[in-house]
Amino acid sequence: MARRRHLRRTCPHARDRPAAVTKPARPAPLPGLRVDKRHFNALDLSRLVASFAVLFWHYQHFFVPPVGYGFHVDREVLTPFYHPLRWLFDYGHVAVEYFWAVSGFVFAHVYLADSTAHRRFWIARVARLWPLHLLTLVLVAGLQGLYTHINGTAFIYHEQDWKHFLLSIPLAHYWGWQHNQSFNGPSWSLSTEILAYAAFWVLLPALRRAPLLVALPVAVVVLRLFFLGWPDEPVLTCIGYFFLGTSIYGAALRGWLTLPVLVTASVACIAAGWIAATRYHGEDATILAGTFAVFFATLAIDLADRGDRLAIGRKLGDASYGIYLWHFPLQVALVLVIDATLGSRAIASQPAFLLFFLALAVAAGFASHRWIERPAQKAVLRLAGRWRAAA
Numbered sequence: 001m002a003r004r005r006h007l008r009r010t011c012p013h014a015r016d017r018p019a020a021v022t023k024p025a026r027p028a029p030l031p032g033l034r035v036d037k038r039h040f041n042a043l044d045l046s047r048l049v050a051s052f053a054v055l056f057w058h059y060q061h062f063f064v065p066p067v068g069y070g071f072h073v074d075r076e077v078l079t080p081f082y083h084p085l086r087w088l089f090d091y092g093h094v095a096v097e098y099f100w101a102v103s104g105f106v107f108a109h110v111y112l113a114d115s116t117a118h119r120r121f122w123i124a125r126v127a128r129l130w131p132l133h134l135l136t137l138v139l140v141a142g143l144q145g146l147y148t149h150i151n152g153t154a155f156i157y158h159e160q161d162w163k164h165f166l167l168s169i170p171l172a173h174y175w176g177w178q179h180n181q182s183f184n185g186p187s188w189s190l191s192t193e194i195l196a197y198a199a200f201w202v203l204l205p206a207l208r209r210a211p212l213l214v215a216l217p218v219a220v221v222v223l224r225l226f227f228l229g230w231p232d233e234p235v236l237t238c239i240g241y242f243f244l245g246t247s248i249y250g251a252a253l254r255g256w257l258t259l260p261v262l263v264t265a266s267v268a269c270i271a272a273g274w275i276a277a278t279r280y281h282g283e284d285a286t287i288l289a290g291t292f293a294v295f296f297a298t299l300a301i302d303l304a305d306r307g308d309r310l311a312i313g314r315k316l317g318d319a320s321y322g323i324y325l326w327h328f329p330l331q332v333a334l335v336l337v338i339d340a341t342l343g344s345r346a347i348a349s350q351p352a353f354l355l356f357f358l359a360l361a362v363a364a365g366f367a368s369h370r371w372i373e374r375p376a377q378k379a380v381l382r383l384a385g386r387w388r389a390a391a
Helices: 002-016 041-063 086-111 117-151 162-168 185-209 211-227 233-253 259-278 283-304 312-317 320-341 351-390
Strands: none
Touching: 041 086, 041 283, 041 312, 041 320, 041 351, 086 117, 086 185, 086 211, 086 233, 086 283, 117 162, 117 185, 117 320, 117 351, 185 211, 185 233, 185 320, 211 233, 211 283, 233 283, 259 283, 320 351
16 A cells, blocks of 8 residues: 555656656546456466466376377376375366456456557457467477477377468467367467457447446356357357456456455355265366356455565466466477487476476476567567557
């Protein structure tokens, strides 16, 4: 709070700066569309934890020999630390649903109150997502070409053709036209999320009028179609989770998300997930309940963090996108080196190698954000600004 008071005292002096260096003032937020909390530090930190979960789930890739789809990895025997970390090795993939839910909440926080959001939305998305996506796409294409040349088949993701490459460029490679995952396989979740972004952008005027009343029915209808087994299930799942996150933000705008409510909601989701898993054996329902149990608990931590003590979460969360996109290229590169030098991937069963891989992926995520993602994002936004000025 002291920092906010300091900013309010010092901001008026910005008027005394020379006109040449003064930046255009951003319009004031639209009233009633932003909660009184600037940053959700625990949510940011949870994105880093979620990216870590995906690393554990994909660690089994190291044990897949040069074969087609359908090879089974005995994770209990091969992966180090399996028993204490069993949930991560077996269910780390559910972190993707959590990413989608967080995205819906964060997008509502960033864009609902921003009167300029509709016209700057897509350039902001391009600047944030595409530079690293395109870089890792080209890198994986080269590594997969080398792996295929040596082994006669691709590593893990076997759709390595021009169709899937061209679909991957605009992140359209998981919209229903694909045969399976391709190239930098984890980017499939980004592909589905682009469609959630598009729906959010189209519905943005309506969401500003009634965030909860618009977002919640969209989420319920789309998830209902998913549970009924409609085609393109990943797309339906993504849009459903995304708009559930948006609807939770709508509830926050109404002042409904107090600390007791969030804790109660988290416990209720845990109970619902347990019932879905044990009585009905419903995996999708269990994932849905578990995702929002964690989501509500994380929001409760954010609400309790009145002194902004978790501010470090913002910086740590920035690495999550890089970790997510870099870990598979790193796996392909490591497998090529291991096969060429050791001839056996038994080293991947050693605890030290697991820790090495995790550390390497995390280092790549932080380095990528600082030296690739942020500079590229600024360059794209600067180029777009010049283009608009010229137009």
